[in-house]
Amino acid sequence: MGIIERVSYFITTTFKGMKTNLYLNVVTVITIAVAFLILNVFFVIYRNVSSVLEEWKGRIKVVAYLKDGLSVQQINAIEGQLRKNEDIKGIHFYSKEDALDEFKKELKGQSAILSGVSQDVLPAYFVITVKDRVISDKAVGRLADSLKGVSGISDVQYGQGVTERFSELLIIVKMLGIGIGGFMLSAVLIIVSNTIRMSIFSRKDEIEIMKLVGATNVFIELPFVLEGMAQVVCGTGLSVVLLYLVYKFFLYRLHRTLGSLFVNVNISFLSGETIAVILIAATVLGLVGALVSAGKFIRHNY
């Protein structure tokens, strides 16, 4: 048998087998699709929460307000001291005038409110960006505390608690994902190996005769293994399609109800790489599930 003939033999045998047990196969594919759909929802949530968190982390700034009446030399001295701090990436100084300008910018259109407000009202400050390794709430907190001790600095502020809560949320999503993922993957494994077991039983006469006439185990097993892989890949593919529909529908609803409020709401779908990884993992899962049954029920005797 040439290679093409051989491949076509295995593929047709696989399809024939799936057709014979069509109902079982359809049920299996749908079950796998539902399992992976739940799992994929977690992937999407995780992806979005973590990207929000990344964005937050990038924005972490510590603001150190200065006491009034410091001389330029004193301010320079403070800046020099800050620059020595290894946790600090960048420093930008805003004088009292700058502070007022910034405030006006923030109130754009309504800056009239500030007319007559003297520049003395607002304190001068440093905006400090921190190095990537400091990006955890505790580390930023420690830095802020240490800055409070610097003479000339009156107050230090940063986004207290926000990043912490997001980090916690991310960990929860991750743990849930791992837990449910592990559960779903073992369920899929059991479903596939069970379906293949039933496939094998429904064709046990044929298997017996094939063995009798000298078929190798691999020759007998291959269509079943392909069947298992096909089931999982179809199920996973279906779950991605379903998820995409759910995702589109969700976005549509969100924009309709909250449209004007959340113009910038940007929820991303699974990345191409994630989908590829899911499909590859599914293929391996199908392979393993089918091999377990094949090993148990085809190889068990002579």
Place this chain on the structure above:
Amino acid sequence: MIQLFHVYKHYMKGSAALEDISLQIEKGEFAFITGPSGAGKSTLLKLMFLAEMPTKGQIIINGYNITRLKKSAVPFLRRNIGVVFQDFKLLYDRTVFDNVALSLSVLGMPRKEIKKKVWEMLKLVGLQHKLNFYPLRLSGGEQQRVSIARALVSEPAILLADEPTGNLDPDLTLDVMKLFEDVNIKGTTVVVATHDKNLITRYTRRVIVLEHGRIMEKQ
């Protein structure tokens, strides 16, 4: 061709199916294995086509010691052995052609060659005109001829038959036995397990008699 040395086969709970069997069947021989039901005929045949392994003793088939054979080598040795059963063991959702072709497709033979060989084999057993029939449309004798065709199409060196005529009336029995004689003349070693005394008396061949798992006499 087939050699057994002090072979024992015990199943669970200690009941012995075969006890101290030693025998030798030469290449090109035609031998009957006979004895009452439960004497161990089927078990002996099962050992010969590697469906089971002996509990003790050595079996050499076609030069290979099967007790030392790797599991992965079993299929390749089996390709030298054709087996025929009382209940035919045909696939009823496949045509006569597909049933016979199965023996060759597992060898990885090209489709074209399979077609030619199967047709020739079906002609030999007189069923070439029924190759697209499903087995249930055939008589018992015809079904048995399909199963013989399947056993012989890959030209095995050994043909084992377990009560091949058990379900057949006397006329059909003669047809089947005729086929066995034909392939034996062409050089195939044939071993037939049967409890049919008429068959044994009609054909003067070597007879191995089993009783309670032991060989009683050799004729």
